[in-house]
Amino acid sequence: MTTTDYIQWTAEAIRGLVRPNILNVTPYSSARSEFQGRADVLLDANESPFDNGMNRYPEPLSTDIRNLFAAMRGVHADKIFIGNGSDEIVDQITRVFCRPGVDAVHALPPTFGMYKVAAGINDAEFRAVTLQPDFTIPVDALKETWDDASKILWLCSPNNPSGNLMDAAVVEDLIRSFPGIVVLDEAYIDFVPEASFVPRLDEFPNLIITQTLSKGWGMAGARLGAAYASEFIVDLLRTIKMPYNINVLTKAAALEALAAPQRMHDRVDLLVSERKRLEQALGELDIVDHIFPSVTNFLLVRFTDSDKVYRYLLNEGIVVRNQSYQPNAANCLRITAGLPAENDALISALRALNSPQR
Numbered sequence: 135m136t137t138t139d140y141i142q143w144t145a146e147a148i149r150g151l152v153r154p155n156i157l158n159v160t161p162y163s164s165a166r167s168e169f170q171g172r173a174d175v176l177l178d179a180n181e182s183p184f185d186n187g188m189n190r191y192p193e194p195l196s197t198d199i200r201n202l203f204a205a206m207r208g209v210h211a212d213k214i215f216i217g218n219g220s221d222e223i224v225d226q227i228t229r230v231f232c233r234p235g236v237d238a239v240h241a242l243p244p245t246f247g248m249y250k251v252a253a254g255i256n257d258a259e260f261r262a263v264t265l266q267p268d269f270t271i272p273v274d275a276l277k278e279t280w281d282d283a284s285k286i287l288w289l290c291s292p293n294n295p296s297g298n299l300m301d302a303a304v305v306e307d308l309i310r311s312f313p314g315i316v317v318l319d320e321a322y323i324d325f326v327p328e329a330s331f332v333p334r335l336d337e338f339p340n341l342i343i344t345q346t347l348s349k350g351w352g353m354a355g356a357r358l359g360a361a362y363a364s365e366f367i368v369d370l371l372r373t374i375k376m377p378y379n380i381n382v383l384t385k386a387a388a389l390e391a392l393a394a395p396q397r398m399h400d401r402v403d404l405l406v407s408e409r410k411r412l413e414q415a416l417g418e419l420d421i422v423d424h425i426f427p428s429v430t431n432f433l434l435v436r437f438t439d440s441d442k443v444y445r446y447l448l449n450e451g452i453v454v455r456n457q458s459y460q461p462n463a464a465n466c467l468r469i470t471a472g473l474p475a476e477n478d479a480l481i482s483a484l485r486a487l488n489s490p491q492r
């Protein structure tokens with residue numbers, strides 16, 4: 135690894151990373167944020183007065199949800215942004231920092247696909263450096279790719295689709311040395327909470343951490359993600375967000391789920407033990423070449439012939455994700471841990487395919 139000059143970020147330098155036009159945007163002012171005090175009769179927002187639980191616009195900043203995340207993660211609520219899934223936050227971060235046609239983002243495939251999509255939408259250059267065959271970060275090769283156009287470095291830990299955590303010392307070195315914003319995507323952190331960088335957020339002015347209710351919390355359909363960052367960065371995300379990005383139905387479901395974290399922990403524990411069971415059972419099959427170590431609710435598995443396995447499983451009504459087109463993932467399928475009976479079905483199907491009669 136090359137010796138590193140660590141960057142000392144001033145507030146002015148962070149400000150200098152932002153697209154200049156974004157600094158001049160005045161956020162939309164919603165009806166309800168324009169008064170304070172009693173609100174017995176609401177005739178200010180052209181809503182319908184008939185109460186059906188969703189006739190009023192949602193509170194724009196999702197304050198009640200931010201307060202729950204703040205208490206749970208030990209972060210001030212002003213350093214938390216709530217998005218319509220972390221997908222929305224990926225796009226917003228790209229939009230805030232990248233001047234179209236000028237700036238660049240960096241990512242380490244095989245990884246989550248939305249970083250590249252958001253770069254494409256926002257006309258940011260996408261610079262990819264492939265992870266090493268064991269899915270660790272090639273630090274020196276990565277550092278060679280960044281320059282004055284570099285605005286965002288996407289790090290995904292645990293990484294999708296490989297399932298591994300990135301080394302914390304490497305992550306720290308990259309946050310300290312990257313000349314822009316480092317986004318640490320912790321979508322799968324509920325499966326390995328002790329690895330989160332959120333407790334260290336205040337050490338790094340150029341760090342944004344994203345998390346989601348879609349994985350451990352089991353609420354992918356509700357669409358709710360969180361970003362943790364400095365108040366300055368959170369304010370920028372608030373400035374460009376759609377006024378009511380989190381709807382009232384999602385909020386109600388999220389508040390209920392966040393009030394009962396033990397249910398999440400119990401399900402995470404079950405899924406982790408199911409992942410281990412899958413790992414054990416699949417490891418005994420000749421058609422399995424390698425199982426990559428995972429700390430998540432899924433496994434990346436290299437088969438001797440992934441296309442054949444993929445087609446066979448589809449024919450059995452079992453859908454997994456084909457990753458064989460991804461760099462360093464030839465012949466790999468990504469398999470999510472399901473309910474015990476679903477995992478039993480997968481194991482028996484694969485055992486049948488593995489049997490010498492076929």
Ligand SMILES: Cc1ncc(COP(=O)(O)O)c(C=O)c1O
Nearest residue numbers: 219220221246294321346348359
């Ligand atoms: C690494 C990673 N980040 C983010 C997401 C998207 O999460 P959300 O449902 O919050 O948009 C996913 C979804 O698969 C993911 O794997």
